[in-house]
Amino acid sequence: MKQFKGRVVVPGTCTAEALVSHGGFNTLASYQMALMFGDKQVKCGDQNNADIYKKPMLNKALCLPMTIGSTTGGMILYTACSMGKQPACMLFSEPIDSLAASGAILGDVWTEAKMPVVDMLGAEFLDYVKTGMTVTVKEDGVVEVE
């Protein structure tokens, strides 16, 4: 088990299975098909992201460097939160980007969803965590990986 300390963007706690994207996470490309056609597992639709393409995202601890792509990204994340289709948490190795922050904050302020968000966990976090590992997020931004 290894601990990492990041900055809390949206507070909360959770334990979930890790889903790791080493490249930028394209929110629109990842979510659009799943949201549009009611995919219950919310499988990733981004063909450019070999790490997580076609893998279920629902209730996973999404580990990523940042989000990329269209400025609908935050709106998509907000929609996922409104429909209960959000990841269990979002864990960024780098400082959070403006689109992900928008989506996470919109989800926090305007929906009932609970999706803790921690950023600045460092490159070592993304090197260490592997898809399928168990991740625990604590209130103070500490993330345990085992």
Place this chain on the structure above:
Amino acid sequence: MILTPEQQALLDGAKGETMAKVVKTLVMYGDAFGAERMAPVTSQYGHTVISFGLKAIRPVYALYDELLDAGLVSGQKFTADPKPLDPKVPSSLLEDIVFKKIMYTDQKEYEQQLRRLGITSDDDYTCTCYLDQVGNKPGKGDVLSWAESSAVVYANSVLGARCNRNSGIIELMGSIAGFVPEFGLLTDEGRKAGWIVEVKCTKRPEAQLLGSAIGMKVMEDVPYVKGLDKWLGTELDDAACAYLKDFGAATASNGAVGLYHIDGLTPEAKEQGEALVREGAQIYVIDDAELERVKANYPVVWKDPEAAPQLCFVGCPHLTLSQLNDWTAKIEAALRKNGLPQVTVPTVFTASTPVLKEFEKTVNASKLRTYGVVLSYICPLMYMNNPLCKKKAVITCSNKLRTYTSARYYTEDEILDIITRKEAAK
């Protein structure tokens, strides 16, 4: 963040609970980036990325109803991204059913919502709102509350306006409040480049390929691009602006670039030169081989990679008037050379309604129609956002469309060759 007494009063509920939530959202957004204050929005118009009445995002329309019910509308008129439907664009009966009965069921209601919120006109649905014909062209230094990655990167880079890569919804909230948190690309420091890109190609690099390579490399950082002057010159004429429009869209969609500087050409680079480059900036050299490498690595996600193209989209982002004229001349020459009356692949050129209205005044509009090209205001990306299109062999010279859909990317010359060959090529 330090708020003015007026802003604090809004946060405390002086104009109701919903307005307080709007301001709380903006404050949290600013806090995430260490913003110390709010900056007044100074542009005449806003721009929203959400232009589609998509059943899947009904929570967004519910939120907008909540805003309208609370009497909140945009403090500035705004333009919006392109519409997802246009009857002129070829589609099968099944696609029509999917588009109208399953996907964009809320389009009419959403357009009505946008009228109530403050859209400038029913014609102003385009990702190229900054073109003269549309008229939402901010000035240098204007602070914007926009969303649409290609428009934001153009406004920042080519026009010298100041706008972060805001998300849909957030941009409307900034326009409602009249202020946005001051961080990132709104600050002098945030506009400095963390990358120097040295372009060492032997011929003019394809705009959307160069942008893709840079976007994938620098991600959300600011690149300072050197070596383009030999092809683009040092003045922002129509050709340079069209190139930068397509280049920027690719940097923003293949990465997350919100601002780029082009040495000797874009306004801040002209004024400040390499003083815009941060100490310790990384260097990325791009030559012909690097562009070939990037292009060769694009995945082909067609069901049958050898399929003959069934549809071609040109114009993501929407074409400019000069691009429409250039394409008309190129297609005319290629068809004549190949002894063909019409293009051999169904082809759609997309541009804003105001640009199309100007184009209709020229002989080229009827020429293009004679050649079999459809002119549309549609958003190709929205058109292709359905599983049926995955089975369709769609080609494009847009790297943005390639990124978000199953469309296959070709350079503009390759597209011209494919759609004007005697037999639709495999």
